[in-house]
Amino acid sequence: MQKVTLGKTGITVNKNGFGALPIQRISKEDAVCLVRMAYDAGITYFDTARWYTDSEEKLGEAFEGMRERVFIATKTGAADVETFWKDLNTSLTNLRTDYIDVYQFHNPAFCPKPDDGSGLYEAMMEAKAQGKIRHIGITNHRLAVAQEAVASGLYETLQFPFSYLSGRQELELVEACEQAQIGFVAMKALSGGLITNSAAAYAFLAQYENVLPIWGVQRKHELEEFISYIEHPPVLTKEREQLIAGDREQLSGEFCRGCGYCMPCPAGIEINTCARMSLLIRRSPSKSHLTEQAKEMMKNIENCLHCGKCKGKCPYELDTPTLLEKIMKIISGYWPAR
Numbered sequence: 001m002q003k004v005t006l007g008k009t010g011i012t013v014n015k016n017g018f019g020a021l022p023i024q025r026i027s028k029e030d031a032v033c034l035v036r037m038a039y040d041a042g043i044t045y046f047d048t049a050r051w052y053t054d055s056e057e058k059l060g061e062a063f064e065g066m067r068e069r070v071f072i073a074t075k076t077g078a079a080d081v082e083t084f085w086k087d088l089n090t091s092l093t094n095l096r097t098d099y100i101d102v103y104q105f106h107n108p109a110f111c112p113k114p115d116d117g118s119g120l121y122e123a124m125m126e127a128k129a130q131g132k133i134r135h136i137g138i139t140n141h142r143l144a145v146a147q148e149a150v151a152s153g154l155y156e157t158l159q160f161p162f163s164y165l166s167g168r169q170e171l172e173l174v175e176a177c178e179q180a181q182i183g184f185v186a187m188k189a190l191s192g193g194l195i196t197n198s199a200a201a202y203a204f205l206a207q208y209e210n211v212l213p214i215w216g217v218q219r220k221h222e223l224e225e226f227i228s229y230i231e232h233p234p235v236l237t238k239e240r241e242q243l244i245a246g247d248r249e250q251l252s253g254e255f256c257r258g259c260g261y262c263m264p265c266p267a268g269i270e271i272n273t274c275a276r277m278s279l280l281i282r283r284s285p286s287k288s289h290l291t292e293q294a295k296e297m298m299k300n301i302e303n304c305l306h307c308g309k310c311k312g313k314c315p316y317e318l319d320t321p322t323l324l325e326k327i328m329k330i331i332s333g334y335w336p337a338r
């Protein structure tokens with residue numbers, strides 16, 4: 001079984017973390033069952049967030065009476081100190097615990113530091129001194145914020161998107177974390193559904209000893225797939241290398257990762273789905289993408305106000321309105337005539 005140690009935290013876990021965002025979409029009973037199935041298979045790192053609706057409550061129920069056997073990471077999107085404490089106390093209640101192993105700032109637009117005027121980092125230190133949190137982490141989608149967090153020496157873990165579609169700068173971030181002994185938690189290892197070969201995704205990440213991928217799972221068969229890799233980890237065969245090279249070629253350049261940070265759109269455009277529609281249709285063909293409802297959703301792109309708000313918020317610096325127009329043209333022929 002491959003293991004990973006998160007920097008200086010002393011947290012050593014199976015090299016498969018559980019991303020608990022998707023369990024907010026299933027019943028409490030099913031979620032508890034899924035989470036316990038992961039634990040029984042050897043997974044002990046569970047990552048959730050205050051923003052993931054009832055995900056924390058479901059983890060709380062799943063680990064009642066066995067809290068000390070797992071590591072729980074959660075996040076706060078607080079922009080002020082009052083909200084920070086409110087979030088932390090709510091998370092502790094939901095998770096039915098008196099401590100959180102890794103408490104993370106959830107994708108802040110800036111890197112919180114002592115004396116920056118926000119008081120957020122000081123609140124983290126106070127929470128740690130009180131024993132309510134054990135380690136301070138940060139998650140981000142913006143390279144500049146992540147780089148600043150690593151350079152600051154203030155964070156024990158960094159959570160950042162990392163997959164075989166990542167570029168040179170993300171690889172440098174992984175290396176910088178290794179050198180600084182900061183735990184690297186990889187989110188979006190399947191690039192928001194664009195990577196359809198989980199074995200290739202797994203084999204790629206397995207090369208990086210300091211990286212802990214967290215797999216967002218919602219269904220039993222998805223979890224079974226990752227569990228099977230614990231005993232039989234996929235390796236980078238020639239075929240997988242070719243597949244990765246093909247995907248990199250097909251998806252190189254500008255593509256939407258579906259993170260949703262550009263939302264909401266004043267025209268009601270579902271940007272994070274619309275901007276990926278052509279890729280989703282091509283890479284994971286499914287009738288569910290070609291419904292009348294989806295057609296209407298795409299048609300709404302015509303109502304774009306060109307306000308530029310989305311473009312300014314995209315951490316990948318995409319020219320989102322132009323991308324949407326391009327995609328609209330590409331997919332217009334996909335829907336069958338009525």
Ligand code: SF4
Nearest residue numbers: 265304305307308310
């Ligand atoms: S530019 Fe268009 S898509 Fe972007 S936020 Fe404005 S209205 Fe929405």
Ligand code: SF4
Nearest residue numbers: 256257259260262314
């Ligand atoms: S356009 Fe950018 S911010 Fe919006 S969903 Fe796609 S990657 Fe995320």
